């Protein structure tokens with residue numbers, strides 16, 4: 001049975017991924033860690049430890065004590081917060097990844113690291129965005145994600161570390177709120193629709209981005225780590241997507257369930273600029289062909305499920 005350590009476990013992804021990992025591999029085999037204390041839902045169901053993932057010694061000790069053979073490295077600063085504090089984003093994203101990779105090299109662990117559609121930039125072909133293409137991101141977040149993909153590839157090629165990852169699009173979920181990204185509107189809109197029947201969006205009406213419902217994201221993370229390594233050509237950077245949404249198209253979906261729902265716009269130039277530098281639609285053929293990626297949720301099914309849970 002795998003022994004797993006998760007960094008950044010209290011965030012939007014970790015709060016969904018840790019319970020699924022515990023279900024699959026056993027509660028005691030999955031050590032959840034985060035730089036902050038987390039609620040009892042996370043800490044009572046299995047082992048938990050406060051851990052700063054930028055501290056290589058602490059990461060090494062935690063991996064050794066837990067006898068981990070897999071690390072899901074989720075600790076990071078996201079795009080919008082990164083633009084407010086670029087040095088923090090560089091420090092957290094790069095220092096923590098280097099720490100995890102070094103520990104993985106020394107202690108022979110496999111590593112899952114999520115990359116992002118944020119690796120793409122204004123010069124990248126927008127629709128469809130190929131798996132292998134020009135990547136010159138305009139955000140510090142994107143720069144750390146491109147560097148992270150390359151560093152993970154390097155640790156695999158040079159040291160044989162079993163590094164794997166996907167480029168997640170914007171993730172939609174209920175429960176733990178998103179951590180300060182450009183795609184957070186696609187979560188906030190549901191909470192505001194249910195609570196107030198209206199939403200003011202910080203992106204323009206037709207700003208289309210790739211999105212995915214969290215159950216599919218968790219499946220992707222676990223599936224790529226279970227995939228036959230012989231079939232993986234793009235180990236650390238698989239494009240994956242579930243659907244494409246713009247504020248006006250998601251508002252129309254929500255209106256099918258909440259007929260009086262209204263949306264208006266108060267555009268934030270920083271996040272609008274980031275969104276415009278990202279793809280409209282990524283091509284995830286490589287993930288489908290190399291490890292069987294096949295998302296269960298499109299826009300209609302995701303909207304229905306989100307509203308069912310939030311109501």
Ligand code: NAD
Nearest residue numbers: 008010011012013035052053075076114116168170171179
């Ligand atoms: P999040 O912001 O919701 O959670 C990040 C977690 O990391 C938080 O619980 C935070 O406390 C923790 N953290 C911050 N600094 C830390 C440190 N020094 N040591 C340990 N923990 C620390 O992020 P998320 O949405 O769960 O994203 C997880 C990963 O997935 C990130 O690499 C992110 O770039 C990537 N990703 C997320 C999305 C998305 O839409 N959520 C999309 C693409 C990629």
Ligand code: AKB
Nearest residue numbers: 078079116181182183
């Ligand atoms: C963000 O908006 O920063 C994240 C992402 C797509 O990486 N949700």
